[in-house]
Amino acid sequence: MQLVVIGGGHAGIEAAAIAARMGVPAVLLTMNLDQLGQMSCNPSIGGVGKGHMVRELDALGGAMGRLTDATGIHFRILNASRGVAVRGPRAQADRVKYRTASRNLLEGVPGLRLVQGVAAELKWAGGRLHGVELVDGSFLPCDAVVVTSGTFLNGKVLIGERKLDSGRAGEPPSTHLAQQLRALGLRCRRLKTGTSPRVNADTIDFSRLEPQWGDPVPRPFSFFSAGIPQRQVPCHIVHTTAETERAVRENLGRSSMYGGHVEGVGPRYCPSIEDKFVKFPGKDSHQIFVEPDSLETREIYLAGLSTSMPVDVQERMVRSLPGFERAEILRPGYAIEYDSFDPLQLTRGLQVAGLEGVWFAGQINGTTGYEEAAGQGLMAGINAVRSLRGQEPVVLGRDRAYIGVMIDDLVTKGTDEPYRMLTARAEHRLALACDLADARLLSVAREVGALSPGELGTVEARMERRERLREQCGEAWVAPTSPFGPIAARAGLTLASGMTLLDLLRRQQVTPDLADAALALLPGWELPQEGWDPRWERDILLFETRYQAFHEREARLLQGQRAWDHVRIPVDFRVEHLPGLSTEVKEKLQRHRPETLGQASRIPGITPAAVTLLHLLLERTR
Numbered sequence: 001m002q003l004v005v006i007g008g009g010h011a012g013i014e015a016a017a018i019a020a021r022m023g024v025p026a027v028l029l030t031m032n033l034d035q036l037g038q039m040s041c042n043p044s045i046g047g048v049g050k051g052h053m054v055r056e057l058d059a060l061g062g063a064m065g066r067l068t069d070a071t072g073i074h075f076r077i078l079n080a081s082r083g084v085a086v087r088g089p090r091a092q093a094d095r096v097k098y099r100t101a102s103r104n105l106l107e108g109v110p111g112l113r114l115v116q117g118v119a120a121e122l123k124w125a126g127g128r129l130h131g132v133e134l135v136d137g138s139f140l141p142c143d144a145v146v147v148t149s150g151t152f153l154n155g156k157v158l159i160g161e162r163k164l165d166s167g168r169a170g171e172p173p174s175t176h177l178a179q180q181l182r183a184l185g186l187r188c189r190r191l192k193t194g195t196s197p198r199v200n201a202d203t204i205d206f207s208r209l210e211p212q213w214g215d216p217v218p219r220p221f222s223f224f225s226a227g228i229p230q231r232q233v234p235c236h237i238v239h240t241t242a243e244t245e246r247a248v249r250e251n252l253g254r255s256s257m258y259g260g261h262v263e264g265v266g267p268r269y270c271p272s273i274e275d276k277f278v279k280f281p282g283k284d285s286h287q288i289f290v291e292p293d294s295l296e297t298r299e300i301y302l303a304g305l306s307t308s309m310p311v312d313v314q315e316r317m318v319r320s321l322p323g324f325e326r327a328e329i330l331r332p333g334y335a336i337e338y339d340s341f342d343p344l345q346l347t348r349g350l351q352v353a354g355l356e357g358v359w360f361a362g363q364i365n366g367t368t369g370y371e372e373a374a375g376q377g378l379m380a381g382i383n384a385v386r387s388l389r390g391q392e393p394v395v396l397g398r399d400r401a402y403i404g405v406m407i408d409d410l411v412t413k414g415t416d417e418p419y420r421m422l423t424a425r426a427e428h429r430l431a432l433a434c435d436l437a438d439a440r441l442l443s444v445a446r447e448v449g450a451l452s453p454g455e456l457g458t459v460e461a462r463m464e465r466r467e468r469l470r471e472q473c474g475e476a477w478v479a480p481t482s483p484f485g486p487i488a489a490r491a492g493l494t495l496a497s498g499m500t501l502l503d504l505l506r507r508q509q510v511t512p513d514l515a516d517a518a519l520a521l522l523p524g525w526e527l528p529q530e531g532w533d534p535r536w537e538r539d540i541l542l543f544e545t546r547y548q549a550f551h552e553r554e555a556r557l558l559q560g561q562r563a564w565d566h567v568r569i570p571v572d573f574r575v576e577h578l579p580g581l582s583t584e585v586k587e588k589l590q591r592h593r594p595e596t597l598g599q600a601s602r603i604p605g606i607t608p609a610a611v612t613l614l615h616l617l618l619e620r621t622r
């Protein structure tokens with residue numbers, strides 16, 4: 001039994017590592033082993049929604065959180081002043097170190113073989129997948145394949161009027177495999193994304209830029225990291241000027257996008273600088289983040305200045321930024337368009353429906369972003385292994401993980417433009433707080449064997465400590481004369497008859513500092529926890545106690561939805577002749593092929609009345 005993963009990007013790394021960790025011999029086949037874990041765009045991981053997915057990946061044995069902790073040079077919790085549910089960890093990784101760390105991690109996974117080469121064709125024999133043929137004529141036998149080819153399928157790089165066949169700047173496209181996948185009849189469309197120019201740090205006057213430091217105590221992404229080893233450095237902020245806008249407007253016709261050279265659809269939430277000036281004409285200036293690329297080079301990434309302008313215009317734009325008058329571009333920005341396949345052709349386990357032994361993950365499915373790719377890679381790897389073992393796929397519910405929300409969105413609704421995770425896509429945000437991903441996904445991690453016994457022990461110990469703390473807070477009595485009395489008074493609370501510490505913490509008047517003061521009085525609270533700050537634990541405690549009523553209401557609502565998610569729609573269920581359903585509903589059901597009633601209910605345009613009727617018809621066929 002062997003699994004081959006095509007592509008050593010963010011999806012491929014996760015798929016290959018988890019498959020081997022689950023005990024199936026795996027091969028990671030990629031074009032260039034020196035590019036494993038390459039960050040094609042800015043070297044930053046996480047953010048709101050995306051950061052949630054990295055924690056979820058980590059809770060399921062994924063690599064991205066650990067790699068980011070090992071190589072991160074600037075950590076920041078976004079939305080830190082807001083509730084736990086919508087905070088997002090984000091880090092600037094060292095691009096060079098991230099590649100090396102990815103390779104070292106993969107080289108250390110027993111049962112995983114790394115192979116440099118280009119996949120040309122998937123081969124079936126007697127209806128079963130039996131291997132992958134490479135362009136050099138060699139052959140890798142396998143029983144399952146996970147394709148994670150990113151932006152490489154028929155990739156074309158665009159700079160101004162120039163169009164170059166390329167999978168990413170300086171790398172060739174993947175054409176043979178793209179041809180075969182199209183020839184198999186899979187629905188394909190062209191998507192597009194873009195990146196910013198990179199500049200030599202020695203040609204920037206940093207004294208004119210606004211520095212932005214990371215958090216004073218960098219918080220690891222991974223539940224298993226002991227700390228952050230790299231030196232931390234600042235990012236900087238600069239704003240575009242009137243001259244930047246002039247440079248863009250005077251040359252719009254020379255941009256690949258506005259000059260009519262692009263056919264692909266671009267990401268709504270990562271607009272190019274051309275788009276920003278054209279679509280938001282009232283806005284005089286746009287913020288640009290000046291991000292260090294690596295501690296080992298002098299390269300600087302300009303986040304927010306993604307462009308497909310010709311190089312001379314890019315130079316003019318860059319030099320129009322205050323402090324960049326002498327700036328030299330090391331690598332120009334560019335746009336790229338590539339083949340992506342309609343994710344409605346996938347099952348909930350990310351297998352390509354109707355293609356024996358093939359899973360797709362990452363940018364190939366119409367997403368954009370490292371974290372989105374990694375989340376799919378992990379689930380495709382897990383499910384390919386489970387399929388080889390004759391087990392049912394693992395499907396993470398929308399109330400269980402942002403990764404579950406993303407995959408459900410992709411395979412249920414599809415996407416016409418590069419899909420990016422946003423917290424607004426999740427309807428159960430309270431249930432999906434990123435700091436609780438380890439606890440939330442522990443049973444899945446156990447079921448699939450994603451974590452080592454030591455890692456499982458770490459999560460279990462943390463959960464036990466949390467439980468003990470809640471019990472202690474429930475038992476500690478706060479009266480005016482108790483040691484907690486002055487803290488209640490500082491919160492402005494009069495204690496007529498006293499209350500438990502848990503009840504006191506429930507009150508909004510108790511600030512985080514007062515909560516710390518109260519918790520410090522409990523025996524054992526300051527126990528050193530490697531890589532885990534007691535203040536983070538305090539935030540979790542406050543979140544859980546203060547939102548208990550909301551959690552309970554949400555849990556009741558979820559019961560109904562979960563019931564629908566358990567009503568399976570048989571593969572051979574024919575909707576064409578069903579009475580009572582409109583033609584539009586029938587067409588949608590045929591196109592989206594939902595596997596459950598819950599999935600059917602989430603297809604845009606399927607009305608509640610149609611779902612009820614469908615439920616009835618399904619009951620009748622039982």
Ligand code: FAD
Nearest residue numbers: 007008009010011031040041119150174194362363369373
């Ligand atoms: P990739 O990371 O692209 O990895 C694909 C891998 O597959 C590569 O290692 C490649 O060598 C290998 N491969 C391909 N074909 C074959 C083959 N036939 N045989 C063997 N190996 C093969 N994301 C954002 O979130 N925001 C952005 O603004 C953004 N901008 C981007 C701009 C550019 C120019 C590019 C290229 C990407 C951008 N991204 C952006 C996307 C981000 O890089 C991807 O979403 C992410 O890397 C996808 O991961 P992946 O694993 O699917 O593919």
